Amino acid sequence: MIILDTSFIIALLNKGDVHHSRAVDLLNRLDNSEKIVTHPLVVQETISVIARKCREQKGTCREWIRKTEEFVSALKLVEFPSQRQKVLDVIVQSDCSLSYIDAVLLLATKYLRAKVLTFDKVLQELAESG
Secondary structure, three states, X not given: OEEEOHHHHHHHHOOOOOOHHHHHHHHXXXXXXXXXXXXXXXXXXHHXXXXXXXXXXXXXXXXXXXXXHHHXXXXXXXXXXXXXXXXXXXXXXXXXXXXXXXXXXXXXXXXXXXXXXXXXXXXXXXXXXX
16 A cells, blocks of 8 residues: 655646656556555645645646646545544654654554655655654
8 A cells, every 4th residue: 555645746746846757757666556545634735735836836726726636536545543642742753853744644654554655755764764
C-alpha cells in the first residue's frame, strides 16, 4: 500500500512544480498491484494549499479544485485509529518538524505497513527509518 502526501499530489497535478517530473516517474514505476491511497486529512490539506497558491499566483481556482477533486476521487481514502495524544507525541519526538497531518501519515505508514510518497524530506526520512 502506498499513501500519497499533499506534496506528492500537488507535484503530480502541477506541471510547473519543481517535482512534477519526478512525481510522474515515481507513479509510473509503481507496481500495478500496489494499492494507492490517501488520508482524508491530506485531501483537506491539498485543497487548502491549492486555494492559497491560486490566491498568491492569481490562478484559476475553480479549475485547480476540479482537477484535484477528480484525481482524489479516484483514490481510496483510508483512515485508521489515530489518537490525538499519539499524534502529538510524534510531533514532539520530531522536535516539532512534522505538521499534525504529517504525523498522522507517519503513524499511518506504521499502522498500515505502507509506504508514503512525499517530497517532504523530514516525513520521508522518518518514514524510511521505521
